[in-house]
Amino acid sequence: MKLDELFALLRRRGFLWPSSEIYGGAQGLYDYGPLGVALKRRLEDAWSAWFLGLSDDYYPIQPSELLPEPVVRASGHLENFTDPEALCGHCHHAFRAETVLEKVRPEGVDGLAPSAIAELIAQHHVLCPSCGQAALTVPAPFHLMFGVDFGVTGRERAYLAPETAQGSYLAFARMWDVGRKTLPLGLAVIGRAYRNEIAPRQVLFRMRAFTQAELQIFFDPASFPVPFADVRDERLPLLWAARRAEGATDIEWTSVTDLVAGGLPEFYVYHLAQLFRFLRDALGYPAERIRLFEKSESERAFYNRIQFDAEVRLDSLGGFREVGAVHYRGDYDLGRHSKGSGRDLTVTLTDGRRVLPHVLEITFGVDRNLWALADLHLAVEGERTVFRLPPYLAPIALGVLPLLKKDHGPYARSLLDRLRRAGIAAAYDSSASIGRRYARMDEAGVPFCVTVDGESVDPAGPTRDTVTLRERDSRAQERVAIAEIPARLADRLRPPRPVTAPAEIA
RNA sequence: GCGGGCAUAGUGUAGUCUGGUUAUCACAUAGGCUUGCCAAGCCUAUAACCCGGGUUCAAAUCCCGGUGCCCGCACCA
Numbered sequence: 001m002k003l004d005e006l007f008a009l010l011r012r013r014g015f016l017w018p019s020s021e022i023y024g025g026a027q028g029l030y031d032y033g034p035l036g037v038a039l040k041r042r043l044e045d046a047w048s049a050w051f052l053g054l055s056d057d058y059y060p061i062q063p064s065e066l067l068p069e070p071v072v073r074a075s076g077h078l079e080n081f082t083d084p085e086a087l088c089g090h091c092h093h094a095f096r097a098e099t100v101l102e103k104v105r106p107e108g109v110d111g112l113a114p115s116a117i118a119e120l121i122a123q124h125h126v127l128c129p130s131c132g133q134a135a136l137t138v139p140a141p142f143h144l145m146f147g148v149d150f151g152v153t154g155r156e157r158a159y160l161a162p163e164t165a166q167g168s169y170l171a172f173a174r175m176w177d178v179g180r181k182t183l184p185l186g187l188a189v190i191g192r193a194y195r196n197e198i199a200p201r202q203v204l205f206r207m208r209a210f211t212q213a214e215l216q217i218f219f220d221p222a223s224f225p226v227p228f229a230d231v232r233d234e235r236l237p238l239l240w241a242a243r244r245a246e247g248a249t250d251i252e253w254t255s256v257t258d259l260v261a262g263g264l265p266e267f268y269v270y271h272l273a274q275l276f277r278f279l280r281d282a283l284g285y286p287a288e289r290i291r292l293f294e295k296s297e298s299e300r301a302f303y304n305r306i307q308f309d310a311e312v313r314l315d316s317l318g319g320f321r322e323v324g325a326v327h328y329r330g331d332y333d334l335g336r337h338s339k340g341s342g343r344d345l346t347v348t349l350t351d352g353r354r355v356l357p358h359v360l361e362i363t364f365g366v367d368r369n370l371w372a373l374a375d376l377h378l379a380v381e382g383e384r385t386v387f388r389l390p391p392y393l394a395p396i397a398l399g400v401l402p403l404l405k406k407d408h409g410p411y412a413r414s415l416l417d418r419l420r421r422a423g424i425a426a427a428y429d430s431s432a433s434i435g436r437r438y439a440r441m442d443e444a445g446v447p448f449c450v451t452v453d454g455e456s457v458d459p460a461g462p463t464r465d466t467v468t469l470r471e472r473d474s475r476a477q478e479r480v481a482i483a484e485i486p487a488r489l490a491d492r493l494r495p496p497r498p499v500t501a502p503a504e505i506a
Numbered sequence: 507g508c509g510g511g512c513a514u515a516g517u518g519u520a521g522u523c524u525g526g527u528u529a530u531c532a533c534a535u536a537g538g539c540u541u542g543c544c545a546a547g548c549c550u551a552u553a554a555c556c557c558g559g560g561u562u563c564a565a566a567u568c569c570c571g572g573u574g575c576c577c578g579c580a581c582c583a
Contacts (some may be wrong), residue, residue: 004576012516012534018574027574077583144583162583198507198581206582282535301583383545403542435544442544451543468543475544 001378003316003465005205009385010374013444015039016204028200028208028417030367035444038213038395038425040370043283044190046495047213047364047391050278051188053497054271058186058215063167065192068150069157075166075333075339076144077159080409146194160194165361167191168216169333172357176347183349183357184219190366200490202317204371211366218270218357220349221331224267229501231273237287238308239298251291265328271362272326274498275310279323282496284390286375289313291320296339303332314375318431323372324364331356377445387445388473392495398426398485399441405430412452414469415482422486424493438470448489455479 001009011017014033020026052058072078083462120126150158161167168187175187190213200206236259237251259269272292279285306328311320334356337392338345346354377388391397400416401482402408409430419426427446429437434451441449449470457462469485480488 008517079583195582306581401543407542433541433544433546435546437545438543439545453542470543477543 001303001316001375001380003203006251006316006374006378008380009443010036010272012303015374028197030204030207035395036370039373039389039393039445040366042393042495043366043370043373044211044213045364046282047190047278048188049495049497050274050282051213051215051362054274055184055186057180057182057184057218058188060188060190061168061171061175062191063164063171063189064162065156065167065194066150067146067166069159070340071166071170071337071381072145072159072162074336075169076336076451077162091226109504123295144195146196161191162195163193163363164189164191164212164214164425165216165333165363168214169337169359172218172334173345174341181347183347183355184224185357186215186216186217188213190214190348204367205317205321207367210368213366214348215362215363216333217360217362218334219267219360220353220355221358222353222355224265224360226267226270228256228260228266228270228498230499231270231277232501234273234277236273236276239291239293241294241299244294245296258468264306268326269362271360275324275326275362275364279310279312279500281499282390283311283373283393284373284388285342289499293320300327303329305330312372312376315374316371316375321372322365323368324362327361327363329359329361331358333359348466384439384442386442386472389445391447391489391492394425394445394447396425396427396441396446397448397489397493398424399437400428401437401449401451402430403432403434403451403453407454408452408457411457415450415452418482419485424486424489438475442472445472447492450480450482456482 003378015036016030016032018026019029021031048060052060055343069078108230128444136185145162146160147157148160149158168189168391171187172185175185179185182460190211192209193212194209197208200208204210210249234256235253238254238259239249243252256269256273260266276290276292279290280287289312291311291313293309293311295309296302304327308326309322310324310326312323313320334345337343338356346356348354373389373393374387379386379388387394398419400412400419402412412428412430414475416426416428429440431437438449449472450467451470452467453460456465456467458464463479465482466479467482467485469480470477
């Protein structure tokens with residue numbers, strides 16, 4: 001489906017729409033409606049079930065979304081947007097103003113206002129290094145982070161977190177004390193992050209406020225044991241940086257054991273495989289639409305030693321898009337915050353060694369994956385539109401429909417209540433024809449419907465208290481006793497957990 | 507930010523060039539009749555000219571400015 005078409009459908013059904021819509025919309029901001037909220041929550045629950053299920057030493061936390069200025073100074077985020085840029089109005093290339101002006105002003109341009117820099121460029125007739133035209137302009141400084149006044153004096157600054165990871169680094173010391181004082185220690189955050197993107201575009205893929213699910217694993221660089229047997233038979237769809245440099249774009253399915261033999265650390269490959277499995281097995285992305293894109297040294301941030309982005313091929317966005325990643329960040333983060341806070345963040349292990357833990361980060365874009373779920377599972381099949389979400393992700397699990405509103409409505413109402421009490425996210429619909437209602441349920445991704453008919457309410461008959469249970473994907477119907485419904489659906493409404501290898505028996 | 511294109515009910519559209527009655531049609535939505543398990547039919551209802559200014563007796567229509575979206579480029583620690 002094309003982007004416009006998919007977005008229109010999601011908006012019409014109340015999954016999501018542009019924020020401040022009645023004012024024409026706010027760029028890069030989106031609101032979720034009832035179905036969107038429910039889908040997002042189930043996606044987050046599925047993520048938690050999977051990644052917290054990897055180890056008893058991985059814990060959820062919920063850090064603040066507001067970071068005091070010293071924190072973002074230490075993390076490096078503050079310095080990274082202070083470089084004024086010079087843009088060429090002719091060829092549209094962008095350059096660091098400092099680079100362009102290094103000959104006429106060797107002391108640098110730090111602290112100069114954009115207007116002052118523009119004046120320097122004009123005075124010295126600086127030409128565009130790329131096309132040679134005198135068309136350089138200096139736009140107002142671009143702030144990646146949203147800064148806010150903090151405290152009553154207004155002199156202190158705080159920033160909306162540009163990534164949730166920082167909260168985990170800040171919480172590490174506390175969680176070390178709270179926990180079992182062993183490594184590895186994983187901290188999982190599902191939270192909002194904020195970036196003042198230059199050009200928000202492509203709906204949920206470039207937002208100014210978005211939700212990330214991230215797992216930061218702190219580990220001893222000398223030893224990070226993982227249950228590698230759990231993934232030993234897995235093959236991963238890789239796109240190597242070196243092969244890309246040669247112009248190749250084809251995916252190479254490679255076994256995880258070969259990856260380890262090729263030099264990647266076992267702990268890295270294990271978690272990369274788990275991310276791949278989550279996308280394929282829990283979110284139901286077709287394996288052939290997933291690829292693991294290795295970032296070359298120049299493409300990744302300097303502190304990332306190994307980075308593969310998990311990408312999914314989406315028709316609505318015309319190609320592969322990043323939906324998650326695994327970063328080996330070394331000791332960069334704790335090192336920066338150790339220096340910035342003045343607090344020693346090294347820990348003493350049981351063998352007496354003091355180490356500054358390294359970080360493995362598994363990051364996952366919640367909104368992006370919500371979009372990917374819609375792109376990959378929402379299908380127009382002739383007259384029919386079906387949202388084939390895995391049942392445990394469906395916003396509504398069960399539709400309760402009276403075949404005839406008058407005759408079966410009251411019974412269906414009380415059935416609805418009973419099923420809700422059993423913990424099933426059920427919805428009632430009595431309007432229009434039964435076929436139309438099934439169609440609406442299909443479009444909203446409801447995996448199951450029960451229909452109350454004359455047989456259900458027949459006081460004497462043997463079919464009393466039975467209903468037809470309809471499955472979205474097959475449209476098959478079956479007559480079942482009401483009492484059996486919760487048990488029948490329970491397994492299919494629970495998100496999957498990572499598969500573990502059977503214990504080896506000596 | 508730059509270049510190009512687009513903007514009419516919830517969705518898709520007619521009307522715009524060539525200004526002129528109450529803005530077209532379909533689907534969707536709500537209620538009713540009918541119907542007894544897959545978007546059937548009939549009746550009724552709700553609902554739109556992106557915003558601001560200008561020209562004109564009169565603007566959805568012409569002009570200017572703005573905003574938003576789409577595509578490409580740039581940007582995306």
